[in-house]
Structures are given as structure tokens and as C-alpha cells.
Amino acid sequence: MKLPFLKRARTLAIPKCRVQTLSQTKMKTKTLNLGLVFIALTALMRASVHSTLAQGGVWTTKSPMTQPSLLAGAAVINGRMYVVGGNDGNGTTAAITEIYDPNTDAWSFGSPASIARAVMATGALNNKVYVAGGWQNSDANASTGALEIYDPVTDSWANGAPMSTPRGAMATAVIGGKLYAAGGYASYPYHAFHTLEIYDPLSNSWLTGAPMPNAVSFAGGAAINGKFYVAGGVSVNETPPTATLQIYDPVSDTWTTGAPMPTPNYGLAAGVIDGKMIVVSGDVSNVDIYDPILNFWAVGAPVPQPRLFMVAGVIGSQMFVTGGFTQSREISGALQVYMPDGSAATPAGENVSVSPGSWTTVTFTNVSTAGETAVTTTSSGPPPPAGFSLGDQPIYYDITTTALFTPPVTVCITYDPAQFIDPNNVSLLHYEIDTWVEVTPISNDTVAHVICGQVSSLSPFAVARRIFRFSGFLSPIGGADATGGSFANPLRTFKMNSTIPVKFTASSGASPVVTGVHTLQAIKYSNATTSGAPIDATPQDAATTGDQFRLVDGQWQFNLDTRATGMSVGIWLLRAMLSDGTQHSAWIQIK
Known part of the structure; x- marks a missing residue:
């Protein structure tokens, strides 16, 4: 099976990829147009899995980005994550700077860069964000080597010496106050570079290191104990991703290999926590954890929302992952945070x-x-x-x-x-x-x-x-779920243009449920198995917010307006979605 590949001036279908959750140990006790670049994704083949150690860890969700993006760059300075550039998924490449503060769980904007680009090398040096290379306007054929430097103190950008080899999709890390950029590619038909470039901010110049043994792009990069680790990636157009782990030693200017990743992948986000490399895999839910001392990969808790081309930053013992391209082929601004076991x-x-x-x-x-x-x-x-x-x-x-x-x-x-x-x-x-x-x-x-x-x-x-004890819908509907009727035998019939009182009560233990957000959906069926898209119900009078029930005299009530947009004569399924995660439904007819 072919790996996702990039082409210019060509539109390609994007099939979904299947998510497979990795086993864990038992307890002890739409087509995406990136300017001139079009991405087509095919289902990933899972290679045979190497021996791994279950590691666990927990994900949580924080406030999303203001401007969702993919193929951006990210760096962490003084406990804040800076996300620069990227693509909005509609063919627009941004030069924006978004800043996340975990203390307030809020995003803010910094001054935009002068160049709108994607898939650039990004790192933090001397409390400044360095952004090098990438594709202008997300076009691989318009690769740049330009270096821009953002100063959070002055909220301003300056220019540095350009890279020797303009390209994007590089693996990046910061070691010893220098920015390392390995691999990447620059044009279609693409073939990844072996190139390793190293930027020294003291001399404002780029050096060339020993070339990578395996040329890759869209790999994950991280620095551990003075060495540069490059995991996964893809090398040649329409070839599968690799599981190879390549390790560069700046002292000897040599490359070696480590134990391969459990799952070949690309479009990765990577970071380091407690001396281990955390790799959040692209289009599957894998989290792989590499221990350089043991030369061994462990398995972390799967990411709740798998994404390609996201960015990551480590703050303390937490890895913040945002942006990217979901399996449903939508651009995501979700911010999810991983903390490993320890x-x-x-x-x-x-x-x-x-x-x-x-x-x-x-x-x-x-x-x-x-x-x-x-x-x-x-x-x-x-x-x-x-x-x-x-x-x-x-x-x-x-x-x-x-x-x-x-x-x-x-x-x-x-x-x-x-x-x-x-x-x-x-x-x-x-x-x-x-x-x-x-x-x-x-x-x-x-x-x-x-x-x-x-x-x-x-x-x-x-x-x-x-889990709430649900009473069933009260009169005039009078039933729900097993007693909620069917398409052939709806519980009640109501006139078009009327108001339908939808009411229920629920209890939690011995106490009535008097808090929470409970919503109502209406779904029209043409037969017992064929339905239209669910619509958020519209109240005849003011509800708390939109499609939410409101509490009146101990009952949760929603006065459904059949004159609302989308409502019509026919058989309808009313579905109440409670804040305990349960759903309850009843069939009605409108005529």
C-alpha cells in the first residue's frame, strides 16, 4: 500500500485511515489544498510490531487554538508555547504567531512573521523563537531558506542568515545552543534530503554536519543528552513510512541507529520528558516512548484525536500537542496534553x-x-x-x-x-x-x-x-427507549406548526438531577432505517442556550417549535442527550 504523498497541480481523494488501539498491560491489582501542494492520504499499513513495554500515561484537553492550523512550527520559551505559521486547510498559509499560556489556559497573538510559510524548522534559542526554511504559501516548489527570529520581549521579528539548502518538512532539535535541521524536501516529485544543517546564533551562520544515512522528511526530532534523535518519516514519493530511528552525535559528527519505532509513521510530533523521547504518531493514535538508556520503545496512552502534521511543545513534565489534520480530514485547533506515568x-x-x-x-x-x-x-x-x-x-x-x-x-x-x-x-x-x-x-x-x-x-x-436514572419523557409524549415507540408505531402525533412540550425528570442516587447540560436533537426518518442528519432542536421560548433543556419546577423542559427551520411533516425521533453521556429517545409523528 502506498504512503500518503504530495503532488503539485493535482487533486486526489483522501480515504479514511483506520485507528487501531494498542493493547495495554493488565493492572497489577474533504481534499486538502495547501496552496499549490495537494495532499492525498491512503490508509497506513501497520508493520509487525516490535516488542514494547506498556507505559500508559494520561491525556487531558485544554483550550483550543484561536486559528486552527497544520504544518506549523512550535517552540517553548519560559513556560509558554509559541505556534508559528502553518496552513488553515483552505489553501491559505498564515504568518501568524499564537502563544499559549498554561497558567491561564488561554491563547493570545504575537506579531506576525514577514513570511507566510509551513513545515519550517523551529526551535527556541536564547529565549527567542528561530524559524528557518519551509515552504512559502505551503508550496514545496517555493521552498525558502530564510531565517526569522521572534523576540517575545519586544514582540518583534528580525532576520538571520538563511539556510544553505532551502527546504521544508525537516526534523528539528536544539542542542548546545544550536538549531539542528535534518532531512526534509523541496519540490515535486519529491525525494527527501540527507542534509543536516546546524545554525549557530553566535556566528549567525549555518554549518553542515554528516549527512543522514536514510533521507527522510516529516520525521520527528528531539534532543536527549546532547544527541539528535530522528524518528520515522518518509523518503521517496509513494513509498511507505519508515520506523527507523537515526541518532546523530555532534561530538563525533556521526550517525548511528537505535531500535526502530514500533509502528512506521510520519507527520509526527515529538518531545522529551524525563530523558525519554515521546513520539505522537501521525495518522494513528499511537504514542511511542523511547528510552535511550535501554534502547527500547514503550507504549503510551493513545492520543484521543489522532492527527497528521501537528506540533508539540514540552512544558515541565507535560507534552502539549495542537493543530493538525484529523482522520475526518478536518483542520484541528484542539490542544491535548499528555503526562506519562512516573x-x-x-x-x-x-x-x-x-x-x-x-x-x-x-x-x-x-x-x-x-x-x-x-x-x-x-x-x-x-x-x-x-x-x-x-x-x-x-x-x-x-x-x-x-x-x-x-x-x-x-x-x-x-x-x-x-x-x-x-x-x-x-x-x-x-x-x-x-x-x-x-x-x-x-x-x-x-x-x-x-x-x-x-x-x-x-x-x-x-x-x-x-449514570442518571431516567424517568422517560413525561406527558404528552409519555415514554422513552423501550417504551418510546417505533417508526411504524410512533408514541404520539402532533400538528405541524404546534409546540411540543418535551419533559423529563432524572435522579442520581437518591437525589433528583437539578444541574447539568441536557440537549435535544430531532431526526427525521423516511423509513425504519433511513434518516436525515440530526438537527439541534429549536425551542419555542427561551432555553438556557439554544438546544438545551431548562429546569422548571423540578422538571427538565423543552418546548419544541415545529415551525423552526428543518422541521416538516413526517416521522421523527426525538433524542435527549444527558450530561452523564446517556441518550434517550422516543418516536413521534408530525402531520
């Missing part, structure tokens, strides 16, 4: 707080003997108790410690708001003696999405949501 030294003392990884914090009331606290995450484990759901992507947190401590212990877990739409409906579960126990929360920060609870021992934990 461990933390736990000293003796009182009120000892440690963060071992995977968005967890453990606070010990008293530690008598120091030790190590660790967290291991996995997607498989004991099923949740009745009445609870772990979300679309379950995560189990196995927290252990070798420290000797006196209870209680406070465990805090940051959960993904994309998995738990209603933060008020979040619970912390603790697996004790082969049974899940709901921990009474001592806090639930619904803005930062952190839930905390006190326990007397450490073992697996999970964040869950309560």
Missing part, C-alpha cells in the same frame, strides 16, 4: 505532597520512612459498580508507594473535561478489597477539573460519572 521521591515528614505523574497528586498526612510513590495507568481493569461509567476512554490509576505513612492520604486526580461533560457529576472511586468504593470528595474543582478525596490506603483509583 514516580516521585517521597521524603519523611508531615503533609508531604508528591506528583508522580499522569495528572495525579498524593498528599500524605505523615510519612515516617521515606520512599518512592508511583502511578501506573491502564485502560483495562475491574468494571465500575452499577450506576457508574468511566467515560469513553476508561483510565485506571494504580498508585503505590514504598514509603511508610500514617493515614489519611489525600489523592487528587485531574480529569479530562472532554470525557466528563458535567463536572458536577464526577466521582472518585477507590478499589478496596476487590470492591469499588465511592470516595467522599473533599473538593471538586469544576474549573481546573481536579477531584480530591481522602483514603486510608493506596491501590487502584478511577474517575467516574454517575
